[in-house]
Amino acid sequence: MWKYIRRYLHFAVLAGLFMVGEVTMDLLQPRMMSRIVDEGVLGLNHGGVGDMNVIWALGLRMILIVLLGCFCGSMNNVFVHISGQNIGNEMRKDCFDRIMKFSFPQMNRFGAGSLVTRVTNDITQVQNFVSQFVRGMLRTLLLTFGSMYWMFRLDVRFGEIVVCAFPFLVGTLVFCLWRSRPLFLKLQAQLDQINAIMQEDVSAIRIIKACVRETYEKKRFGKANEGLVGIQLRTLVIFAFMNPVINAMMYLVVALILLVGSFEVGVGRTTPGSIMAGITYTTQLLHGILMMVMLFQNISRGLASWKRVKEVLESEPEIKDGTFVGACAKTEQKMKLKTKAKSEPGDEKIGELRGKEKDKESGEENGDKNGDLRGEIEFWDVSFAYPGNTEMVLSHINLSIHGGETIGIMGATGCGKTTLLNLISRFYDATEGSVRVDGVDVREYRQEALREKIAVALQKSELFSMTIGENISWGDPNADEKAIRRSAVIAQADEFISSTELQYDTQVAERGMSLSGGQKQRISIARAVLKPAEILIFDDATSALDLKTEALLYRALRESHSDCTKIIVAQRIASVCHADRIILMENGEISACGTHEELLRTCPAYQDIYRSQIGEEGVFA
Numbered sequence: 001m002w003k004y005i006r007r008y009l010h011f012a013v014l015a016g017l018f019m020v021g022e023v024t025m026d027l028l029q030p031r032m033m034s035r036i037v038d039e040g041v042l043g044l045n046h047g048g049v050g051d052m053n054v055i056w057a058l059g060l061r062m063i064l065i066v067l068l069g070c071f072c073g074s075m076n077n078v079f080v081h082i083s084g085q086n087i088g089n090e091m092r093k094d095c096f097d098r099i100m101k102f103s104f105p106q107m108n109r110f111g112a113g114s115l116v117t118r119v120t121n122d123i124t125q126v127q128n129f130v131s132q133f134v135r136g137m138l139r140t141l142l143l144t145f146g147s148m149y150w151m152f153r154l155d156v157r158f159g160e161i162v163v164c165a166f167p168f169l170v171g172t173l174v175f176c177l178w179r180s181r182p183l184f185l186k187l188q189a190q191l192d193q194i195n196a197i198m199q200e201d202v203s204a205i206r207i208i209k210a211c212v213r214e215t216y217e218k219k220r221f222g223k224a225n226e227g228l229v230g231i232q233l234r235t236l237v238i239f240a241f242m243n244p245v246i247n248a249m250m251y252l253v254v255a256l257i258l259l260v261g262s263f264e265v266g267v268g269r270t271t272p273g274s275i276m277a278g279i280t281y282t283t284q285l286l287h288g289i290l291m292m293v294m295l296f297q298n299i300s301r302g303l304a305s306w307k308r309v310k311e312v313l314e315s316e317p318e319i320k321d322g323t324f325v326g327a328c329a330k331t332e333q334k335m336k337l338k339t340k341a342k343s344e345p346g347d348e349k350i351g352e353l354r355g356k357e358k359d360k361e362s363g364e365e366n367g368d369k370n371g372d373l374r375g376e377i378e379f380w381d382v383s384f385a386y387p388g389n390t391e392m393v394l395s396h397i398n399l400s401i402h403g404g405e406t407i408g409i410m411g412a413t414g415c416g417k418t419t420l421l422n423l424i425s426r427f428y429d430a431t432e433g434s435v436r437v438d439g440v441d442v443r444e445y446r447q448e449a450l451r452e453k454i455a456v457a458l459q460k461s462e463l464f465s466m467t468i469g470e471n472i473s474w475g476d477p478n479a480d481e482k483a484i485r486r487s488a489v490i491a492q493a494d495e496f497i498s499s500t501e502l503q504y505d506t507q508v509a510e511r512g513m514s515l516s517g518g519q520k521q522r523i524s525i526a527r528a529v530l531k532p533a534e535i536l537i538f539d540d541a542t543s544a545l546d547l548k549t550e551a552l553l554y555r556a557l558r559e560s561h562s563d564c565t566k567i568i569v570a571q572r573i574a575s576v577c578h579a580d581r582i583i584l585m586e587n588g589e590i591s592a593c594g595t596h597e598e599l600l601r602t603c604p605a606y607q608d609i610y611r612s613q614i615g616e617e618g619v620f621a
């Protein structure tokens with residue numbers, strides 16, 4: 001936390017200085033009151049005759065002190081909040097940056113609900129803790145020890161009474177802190193649960209309504225909410241006992257001071273004004289201690305929250321960046337020069353691939369390792385198991401995809417198609433073997449450089465609450481209106497967008513709730529198509545489109561993106577029949593590879609799929 005505090009230490013120091021000013025003014029007042037009573041009212045120094053001049057002079061000085069105290073207090077608040085808010089702001093930014101670098105398993109480990117609680121509620125608690133610490137701790141300490149000092153100065157016995165009460169007060173505080181800290185950790189964990197249920201329920205509201213599960217979800221949410229209330233009550237009970245206990249102790253101190261003070265006045269060792277000042281100091285001390293109670297609540301909660309924020313900040317991204325920045329910035333000119341490389345299809349053996357690699361590496365220099373390659377992908381004996389699992393989801397995949405080639409991938413659900421694609425973008429690292437893009441192992445790339453080469457459209461379209469145009473240009477923020485419209489035309493989205501009143505300025509509701517599944521998919525495809533990438537991946541991205549629209553889309557794509565490597569995962573033969581090669585996957589392995597015609601002739605599994613979809617034959621003719 002010091003790292004954050006250090007950046008705004010100057011504000012914290014200024015806050016501290018103003019706090020010293022404020023407390024000094026507070027501590028001066030009882031002394032003056034005592035003099036007004038003793039000298040001005042009772043006239044103890046003038047033979048028992050009161051002195052109005054003393055009352056006026058000290059009264060004016062007291063007003064000045066109050067005003068100065070007010071100014072110092074206000075300035076202290078300003079600087080406390082500047083430092084607290086800025087520290088919270090920096091932490092939120094750092095947490096967000098860190099989360100963006102998390103691998104998927106890391107995301108799963110924390111859970112979306114917990115991450116949201118940590119970045120919002122937990123950081124607010126830490127922010128409060130810092131503010132309270134800077135303001136409250138210093139004030140409490142100065143007020144407590146300052147009051148004690150002045151009580152000793154007034155009368156040694158007053159000081160002794162307070163010193164005797166002090167260990168009991170501190171003991172009560174420590175006890176409460178010790179009992180409440182684990183509860184605060186539980187409180188934040190319970191908030192995680194509530195956030196997770198809220199997120200799930202809000203995004204699944206349609207299915208909840210459709211299945212009439214509102215009552216069930218209400219109960220689930222209610223249970224989590226009751227859990228939160230239970231923990232909150234347990235925490236409050238601890239502090240609810242603490243306040244009266246401390247109050248009682250302090251009133252006992254006041255009573256003792258009155259008792260001892262009356263005796264001392266009787267024997268002429270002290271004055272009534274000093275008793276008054278002693279009681280005021282005791283009240284200040286009480287305020288100090290009560291503030292400490294508040295402070296300890298915030299410290300306790302803030303420390304529990306800081307532990308959770310620290311877990312996020314200290315989680316090292318599991319997927320580490322390489323240094324290779326690739327030749328992705330090598331522009332259009334190269335794109336035009338590049339001739340489409342469509343060599344003979346077929347699996348290449350690792351030995352041949354390694355031989356090819358050597359040839360390429362001979363030309364590698366100054367980061368231009370991959371020379372003129374664009375959109376070439378190779379899988380070298382790749383096997384993969386999800387982190388924490390031992391079962392291989394992919395085994396011994398050997399595949400070479402040439403730049404500009406169109407590859408269709410088919411296979412039963414759960415056979416590993418998406419997993420295979422995830423390895424290209426390096427969302428996961430291969431467990432064995434290596435994946436290479438443009439001749440370079442994906443682990444050597446800076447992730448940003450690698451992913452700049454790749455545009456992805458998924459089956460579940462993620463849209464944002466912005467206009468349709470902005471959703472499309474999200475793929476390339478520099479794209480102009482013409483380019484946005486062009487990609488929408490390719491994605492067969494222009495027609496329905498143009499038919500709306502605001503066209504590309506139509507606002508999309510959160511998560512695209514205002515659009516149909518097919519419309520969402522087409523906008524996502526337009527976004528992917530717009531991105532100036534070398535590899536275009538469609539992971540079941542056209543599943544919600546009718547066959548005619550899908551056929552038109554792929555035809556437009558073939559014309560507009562002829563140089564781009566295209567990988568199309570689909571369940572329908574109609575979606576992949578025009579691909580240069582179709583790969584059939586079974587249980588994490590490539591079971592067949594060839595053109596549509598070749599597979600129809602030679603592959604029984606493909607023939608089965610074809611027969612089951614025969615009603616659609618007209619479309620892939």
Ligand SMILES: Nc1ncnc2c1ncn2[C@@H]1O[C@H](COP(=O)(O)OP(=O)(O)OP(=O)(O)O)[C@@H](O)[C@H]1O
Binds near residue numbers: 393417419
């Ligand atoms: N994050 C994950 N952690 C653990 N196992 C996973 C994870 N994601 C997928 N799997 C498992 O990996 C296997 C392959 O999943 P994958 O999503 O690649 O299949 P798929 O062929 O794309 O399926 P579909 O056609 O249904 O989308 C499945 O058995 C799945 O349960």
